[in-house]
Amino acid sequence: MNEAVTLVEGAAERLSWLPDWGASLILLALGAAVAIAAHRLAFRMLTTFVAERSLFWRSLVSRTRGPTRLAVLIFVFSIVASAAPLTTGQADGIRHGLLVAFMILIGWAATTALHIWTVIYLRKFRLDSEDNLLARKHLTQMKIFERAGVTLLFVITIGAALMTFDGVRQYGVSLLASAGAAGLILGLAMQPVLANLVAGIQLAITQPxxxxxxxxxxxxxxxxxxxxxxxxxxxxxxxxxxxxxxxxxxxxxxxxWTREGASIIGTVMLYVDHTAPVALMRAKLDELVRASPLWDGQVVNLQVSDAKEHVIEVRLLVSSSSSPRAWDLRCEMREKMIVWLAAEHPYALPRLRTDMGRQPAPDPRRHQEREERRAQPALRAAGA
Structure with missing residues (x-):
């Protein structure tokens, strides 16, 4: 450190033919160039050194390029400022600027470390897995806490930097001491922001x-x-x-719909005639849903949920592993059941009883049953 100060003083003597402000400006510019070059060389060496180490160290080095450059600049400028031909006001201004830069450096480094820790922690959880409930839980918590932490660090850093200025420090002290109308107005103005901040913490903890x-x-x-x-x-x-x-x-x-799991039951409502073959519809639904790759193999059911004046209401229940798949499965079952009814049992489609025009073909099995019942008296008479 002393050798560096001596070197800067020697350079300042060689520039004594210039005005003090000109010599100081040149020394600061040379110091900045030396700091950037030294940082670039050191960063390359450090990157090569950690290339085969764990992910944490590689991420730490790659993410701290900006903070380390600022640290080297602060260090070099502090040496130049102590040996350059500066006036008292100029020296105080540079020291004040270095103090503010140091506070920003601390906040920047803390924010970077928080982000690295969050990323490393979340690498063990995968959102693209089939059952990603635990991953979404931790991801939500860490993202909210990270944003809250970054916001808090930003406020603290800016507040600490502003408090280095006498006018701002005195205003802050008087504001905190008075706790009067200005504080009340500020609190009312910040109410929506504070309410959302508190709500964010509640969401991270309770996770609705x-x-x-x-x-x-x-x-x-x-x-x-x-x-x-x-x-x-x-x-x-x-x-x-x-x-x-x-x-x-x-x-x-x-x-x-995914509070405890992604699986969900989809509902399909069909409105058919009172003569619809419910048992055959139930069997056909079971056949169709078992052939669909969207079904998760858990729930399949068909029930007559209501009987109205002109139609009966049939409810189909089918389950799937996620809500998008359940939607597609519902649409598939609705379409295929209607197509099957129209092709095989057209009499089961809803129609008005007063329609005297073209009627759907009757069910052949029911026609055969009626013919057999009509023939039974004749057969009994012949046997007697």
Whole structure:
């Protein structure tokens, strides 16, 4: 350190023919060039050294390129400032700037370390797995906590830097001491921000929603795409984005289709004639759903859920491993059941009883049964 100061003093003597401000400016520029060159060389050597080490050390080196460059610049400028021909005001200004830069360096390094730790922690969880409930839980928690931590570090860093200025420090002290009308107005103005910040912490702890959850909110269906410090972005089924404040999910009801798991039961409603062959429909549904790759092999059922004046209501229940697959399975079963009824049992489709025009062909089995019942008296008479 002393040798570096002596070297700068010697360089300042060689530039004594220039004005003090000119010599100081040249020394600062030379110091910045030396600092950047030294940092570049050291960074290459350090990158080569950690190339075969763990992911944490490789990430730490690659992510701290900016903070380490700033640290080297602060170190070199402090040496130049102590030996350059500066006036008292100029020296105080440079020292003040270096102090602010040092505070920014600490905040920057802390933010980078927090991000690296979050990324390393989340690498063990995979969102692309079939059962990603645990991964979405940890990902949501860490993303919210990381954003809250970054926000807190930013506020602390900026606040500490501003407090190095006398005017700002005195204003801050008087504001905290008075706790009067200005504090009340500031608190009222910050109420929405603070409410969303508290709601974000509640969401991270209780987790009524997680990233990639399938939800129904505001009569819209979609997936949770992003959770920030103040709002949630929901990607709707038609690629629109619905943006809601965080506190919405604390104060208002909504549907979460993947709260405990991704599997879900889909419902299909069919309206058919009272003469529809329910037993055959139940067997056909079982056949169709077992042939579909969208079915998860858990639930398949057909029930007559209501009988109305002109039709009966038939409810089909089929399950799938996720809500998008359940939607596709519902559409598939609805289409195939209607096609099968129209081809094999057209009399089962709903129609008005007063229609005297063209009628669907009757069921041949029912016709045969009626003929047999009509023939039974004659057969009994012949036997007697």
């Amino acid at each position: 929603i997680r990233l990639d959850d399938a939800i129904v909110v505001e009569n819209e269906w979609g997936w949770v795409e992003e959770i920030t410090a103040t709002y949630v972005v929901v990607r709707l089924w038609d690629w629109r984005r619905l943006v809601l404040p965080l506190k919405y999910f604390i104060e208002k009801p909504f549907q979460n």
